[in-house]
Amino acid sequence: MSRVDLKVVLLGNAMVGKTSLMERYVHDSFNGNRPYQNNRLNGREGVIPINPVEIMPQTIGTVFAAKRVQVNDVTLIMGIWDTAGSEKYDAMTRTYYRGAKAAIVCYDITKSSTFQRAKHWVRELRSIEENCKVYLCATKKDLCDEGFVSDDPDIQSVVERYASGTQTKLFVTSSKTGENVVELFDEIIQDFVSNPENLQKVEEAIVLSKKTGERYCCAI
Template sequence: MSRVDLKVVLLGNAMVGKTSLMERYVHDSFNCNRPYQNTIGTVFAAKRVQVNDVTLIMGIWDTAGSEKYDAMTRTYYRGAKAAIVCYDITKSSTFQRAKHWVRELRSIEENCKVYLCATKKDLCDEGFVSDDPDIQNVVERYASGTQTKLFVTSSKTGENVVELFDEIIQDFISNPENLQKVEEAIVLSKKTGERYCCAI
C-alpha cells in the first residue's frame, strides 16, 4: 500500500463541494460542466508535498455527505491528522450539519485538527444571496468559540484553497513527533523499495 504521512478527511453535507475542493487542490482543476453527483462511500486522492527538505505524502479522503453513510464515514476519519469540515456558504442548514461533525471529531479523534471550510464563495461574489444573511458572522463567532480555524473558499476560482491545505501542512510539521514519524516512514520506504502514485 502507498505511504501516507498526513491523512486528511473531508466532511460535510452532500453537495457542499467537498469533491470540487479536493480536485482544485490536487489537480488545480474545476469542471463547471460536470453534473452534480453525490459521492458514494469515499474517494481517495494523494499529493506529494515538499516542505523544506522533507517530502510528505498527503492522503485525502473525500467522504459521502449523506447521513445514510455516517457509519461508513466514521471508519475513514479514524486516525486522521486533519479534518476539513465543509459547509455551503449560501445554505445555513449545511453549517448546522458541519457543527455535528466538529463535535464528533472533538469527542472521538482528539488528535485530529479541525478546519472549518466555507465553500462556494464565488456565488456570493456573483451576487447570490445566502438564505441567512448573518450566517458568516454566526460562523465566525462559532469558530472563535471552538478554536477552529476558518477558511472561506471557492473551488471555482481557487480562492483560499491552497492556503487552507498549506495551513494544514504547517500545523502538521510544527509537531516534532509528526516529523519523526515521516522520517521513519521515508527510511522504511527506501528499504522496502515501496512505490507510490500521487499528484505532483
C-alpha cells in the first residue's frame, strides 16, 4: 500500500496512548500486556504502579500504519504517522507536519500535565501547517470508568473550555474498550471528503497511478 490520500499525524507526550489508539483503529486490537521498557514510571526505576494502569513501551522515532477506507464510491488510503512524544524528538516530529490533513493531539485524561503539553502542539501545528485540521483526543477513559482519579478533578471542564475557545473538536476515548476511537477517525474522514478539492486530488492521484504504474505518496 504505497499511495496515501489522507495523512494523519498523532502527537502527544510519551505514554499517553498514541500507539494504542492507532492499533485499536487500524487492527481493532489492544495489547495491555507489554511491559514499559525498564519498568520506569514517573522517572523512578523499578516502581510498579499502584493503580491498574496498562504500561506500554515508548515509540522511538515514528511508526507508520495505513488503512483503506471506503467513502461513497471512493476508496481512500489513510496514512497514520505515530510520532515519538519525548521532547528530544521534537525536531524530527515537526518534519511530519508537512502535508498532513489532520492531526490528533492526545493527552492522558488522568494527567493534567499532558494536556498542557498538548496545547503546545496545537499552537505549533496551526502556525506551521495552516491547512491541517486539529482534533483533541483524551485517552484512557477506561481508567476513569474503573475509578482511577485524575490528578486534576477539573481537567475535563478546563479542556472543554479550551476546545470551545480554539474551535478544536474534542473526543474522549479508550483504546482498551474502543470507545469513541472509530468515531474520531470517522470524523476526520468526513471532514476530509467534505472538501471537494481533497476529493479531486484523490481522483487525480488514482488516475495517475493507474496510467503510469508509479507509486504515489504524500510528503515524508
